[in-house]
Amino acid sequence: xxxxxxxxxxxxxxxxxxxxxxxxxxxxxxxxxxxxxxxxxxxxxxxxxxxxxxxxxxxxxxxxxxxxxxxxxxxxxxxxxxxxxxxxxxxxxxxxxxxxxxxxxxxxxxxxxxxxxxxxxxxxxxxxxxxx
Numbered sequence: 256x257x258x259x260x261x262x263x264x265x266x267x268x269x270x271x272x273x274x275x276x277x278x279x280x281x282x283x284x285x286x287x288x289x290x291x292x293x294x295x296x297x298x299x300x301x302x303x304x305x306x307x308x309x310x311x312x313x314x315x316x317x318x319x320x321x322x323x324x325x326x327x328x329x330x331x332x333x334x335x336x337x338x339x340x341x342x343x344x345x346x347x348x349x350x351x352x353x354x355x356x357x358x359x360x361x362x363x364x365x366x367x368x369x370x371x372x373x374x375x376x377x378x379x380x381x382x383x384x385x386x387x
Contacts, residue, residue: 258339266332272318280315284308284385291378299361301374306358309381316340330355341387
């Protein structure tokens with residue numbers, strides 16, 4: 256598979272980006288990386304904010320190579336595109352995908368599902384993606 260195959264499957268759409276768009280997306284990631292470290296946040300919310308930082312960094316990498324994810328399975332596609340955009344290994348992608356699922360549960364179904372360790376791992380993962 257390649258991003259061209261994803262485009263052919265309508266999982267991506269072609270996207271003409273600008274330097275300002277990339278700066279803005281990374282600015283959101285930077286803001287969220289800072290905000291997720293604020294005192295007093297629940298572990299659910301810390302993880303959610305860090306997840307968004309990672310997602311924005313991944314979105315920036317996808318835009319930089321000329322694509323954006325289609326609406327259907329948007330987060331899933333952005334996460335899995337990291338294999339093609341930055342050469343992320345399957346372990347990183349699987350970990351981020353697990354956090355995506357955990358975020359959905361914590362955001363829509365049940366409070367208190369994220370441990371302190373998981374929140375810390377998501378923050379570290381978001382920082383790693385932002386650096387890459």
